[in-house]
Amino acid sequence: MKRKMTLKNIARELGVSISTVSKALKNSNEIGAETIERVQAFAKLYNYRPNNLAISLKNKRTNNIGVIIPDIVHYFFTTVFRGIEQYSKKHGYNVIACVTDESLEREVVNMEMLANGSVDGFIMALSAETQKKNHFDHLKRINELEIPLVLFDRVTDEIECDKVLINDREAAYNAVMKFIENGRRKIALITTEDYFSVSQGREAGYRQALESFGLPVDEALILKLPFMDLDEILINTFFDSQDIDAVLCVNEIFAIHSMNLVQKKGVNVPEEMEFIGFTDGILSKYAKPGLTSMAQHGFQMGEIAAKMLIDRIQSGLSEKEEPCRTEIIESTLIERESTINAIPVL
Amino acid sequence: MKRKMTLKNIARELGVSISTVSKALKNSNEIGAETIERVQAFAKLYNYRPNNLAISLKNKRTNNIGVIIPDIVHYFFTTVFRGIEQYSKKHGYNVIACVTDESLEREVVNMEMLANGSVDGFIMALSAETQKKNHFDHLKRINELEIPLVLFDRVTDEIECDKVLINDREAAYNAVMKFIENGRRKIALITTEDYFSVSQGREAGYRQALESFGLPVDEALILKLPFMDLDEILINTFFDSQDIDAVLCVNEIFAIHSMNLVQKKGVNVPEEMEFIGFTDGILSKYAKPGLTSMAQHGFQMGEIAAKMLIDRIQSGLSEKEEPCRTEIIESTLIERESTINAIPVL
């Protein structure tokens, strides 16, 4: 085992005290020029690097941030993660990544693990189970410990903290309006079960758009799929039993999958039926036809979440002292060939 | 700022010594049953949690592992990451994730940052630039510090360490054989520039298969695209100027993109031209037609890489004491509609 260079070692070798070495390495003006030189030369020669742990313990700050996400094999979260990581790195923070796999328990365990000195703050999107069970004790504990927390995308009103969201309601509203402008009237919604904050918002926007245009909301045109379960029979039955000319889906997979299924039945997209999805991911771009999609700008969300967190960490002000903010990211409709009148975008 | 519970605090409140508290919390049999109970009750009441940093400093182990990858918005790396994270978590390790964006400098900076006490070991795939420039001083330094390192997928022979790979050569060989069995003879290869270890292996397998079947290798049928650059003109020209009936692509994007382009020209896939890609990602599954693909089993690679690393960390044996191993993950051909005779798989 190679002996690691430490201040103590350098001090011993050079016959000076530890604090002299420490100061010399920092170019402190308390130390003589000659000593500084000697110390720095020696340190460089032996490749001295200060031990992060010791510094963290001393300063009570780790320069790590914990990112807790439900899923990493998923375009949107991946993109947000990228934004967080990039911003954080640029500001001297490392990212500890935890994946909860949509499980409340994993969320709790991961946070507990990191909350005891491993990170200076958290950025997270709630797991499906957490949203379903409405169980937030672990987040309350983080709050009590006054560890800064930023929630993004999947959030809850139960916890007072900084948040970054997209304008789900408005985005869905705009998507439906796009259909209406295109002359569609039998507009379906394919969404998840109710407990997701984002799905709630998107459904609200869907209803609002129809109502504001004087169209009745036909509950039979709303299909609620069990989370991430692509039950083909359910989807096929839905399309067989309803008269539909446009479909808004709350995520990309639902959109691509149902679009493929109706095409297999011989339905022409977009002529007979238009599709709009959420999350402008890689699938939307390469689908046939290209899927018109509400882009969520995940990278930007990540950057903003990281900025909010790091600002709060560095200000040292708790949620009580400095009021919490909620940033809304405007989503953008990327038009492709699954809607008409579209200028194709690659 | 909430005062954090520490051993010292507990000791003061309870009028005992710090070491008594420490031992009591560990149910040490040096301590009286009654004291143990008192201490534990108090600790629980005030939600005492030991400080990870202090423990790490003391033990000289962090229970963190550093994962350095070129890109996270990318199915294969994401999947590997997932495997690493899951295995690590199960074995008590957290994952610090760094994305290099294919840059050597970012790779160097990230490793330097983590090498000074933040992690017990590294798992990484080399960045494009690192492979291109063949610059490995940063890895040699890690070796000198005797910090365990596992390379996966994008590796180099210059560094002696544990490695996890797929059988690139054999996989490409098998893919080409599949084409040959299907009666194809004008088999093209679309690959990256030469410096990637994986592309080299795949190209070798491609050549080997043709040769072993007595087919000449026509260099004009090998298209080398600049890394991740989807230059449509280049691809179109390639297909226009060559007579091709099957295409092997070293990654999923190249495959999907060129398949889309030839289809746009009116080429029938798979009747007139077959396609096989690498990385069985989400695009392959949802493409039209579904893309036959060599699955790289990223999750398993991640698990194995994590296991190799953690085993080495826990054994405490350096690369010199315990010889390095290279694990090969067999890739599997997932047949879809872009090749003939395929039993479609969803």
Add this chain to the structure above:
DNA sequence: TTGTAAGCGTTATCAG
């Protein structure tokens, strides 16, 4: 200009 000493929160050794 340099050194001493206390402290960050633990653990471990050794006396009492």
Add this chain to the structure above:
DNA sequence: CTGATAACGCTTACAA
């Protein structure tokens, strides 16, 4: 059974 004490590697008053 309990408690000093030193140590992990570093920072920072404060003394010299």
